[in-house]
Amino acid sequence: MEELIERAARDLVNSSYSIVLTGAGMSTESGIPDFRGPSGIWTKNPEAERRAYETYHKFLADPKEYWVERLGSPSLLGDLTTMAPNPGHSALAELEKQGILKTVITQNIDNLHQRAGSKDVLDYHGNAFKLRCKDCSTRYGLEEYDLKRLWEEGKLPPFCRHCGGVVKSDIVHFREPIPSDVAHQSLEEAWRCDLMLVCGTSAVVYPFAELPRIARQRSVDKAGQTYSAVMIIEVNAEPTPLTEAGISDYLIQGKTGEILPKIVGAVGRMKG
Ligand code: APR
Secondary structure, X not given: OHHHHHHHHHHHHHOOOEEEEEOHHHOHHHOOOOOOOOOOHHHHOHHHXXXXXXXXXXXXXXXXXXXXXXXXXXXXXXOHHHOOOOHHHHHHHHHHHOOOEEEEEEOOOOOHHHHOOOOOXXXXXXXXXXXXXXXXXXXXXXXXXXHHHHHHOOOOOOEOOOOOOEEEEOOOOOOOOOOHHHHHHHHHHHHHOOEEEEEOOOOOOOOOOHHHHHHHOOEEEEOOEEEEOOEEEEEEOOOOHHHHOXXXXXXXXXXXXXXXXXHHHHHHHHHO
């Protein structure tokens, strides 16, 4: 393990454009359950997963009912306002501050990367603290609409102040297209990076799980030899399809909240 941590630190220090992809495993040490791990939400409640596949179509069919259900039932992830970033989030923010990490592309809706101080974050599956217009994709902070009062006054759904379209949660539900701005920027980062950290994700949900595969396709020619243009390093509690398919160069198996701070420590020693 220590050897792999040293290796990852060296690869980061030698990289010119590193990015990180993250999933629910980043936030389990903050008290937010993941989905497909041993005590994951879907693992323990397959019925809830089945219902989650219907949410977006429910919104399209009846936005008012979608909001009544959203405001009337507790989040599967618990009360995110009470959760705090863990040392894994802080380590990534520190690597950004040092200029090593350029972008965080996260599947998490919990806003914990931003709360840990990461500045350049792409919320690939949306953000639970934001709203988004279905038509023009304008985003709003949750606090910009008094959703409870709209509910009490029977004035749901909320409407966009920019185009008049219906406003939904910014969360990207199953079967909902990834917002084009985030999808486009994420692809650009996958094409641009020379190192991709992949942390706390089972890497089975698409199109996000395509990003490491897109990066892996890139190659560079040096002295007549062709090399992969990107180093892909996984930090996860268990191997994933990326490990098994040889998409990643190596896996550091364990907890992100323990391993990422150690990598930052090793980077600090190397940079002196
Ligand atoms: N450190 C490292 N890895 C961890 C930790 C931890 N502290 N805790 C859990 N893991 C690993 C699990 O073993 C699992 O491999 O993180 C992975 C989490 O995978 P998933 O639960 O599938 O979460 P994720 O990959 O983010 O899911 C993708 O699916 O349900 C949808 O929209 C939801 O964004 C989510 C998407």
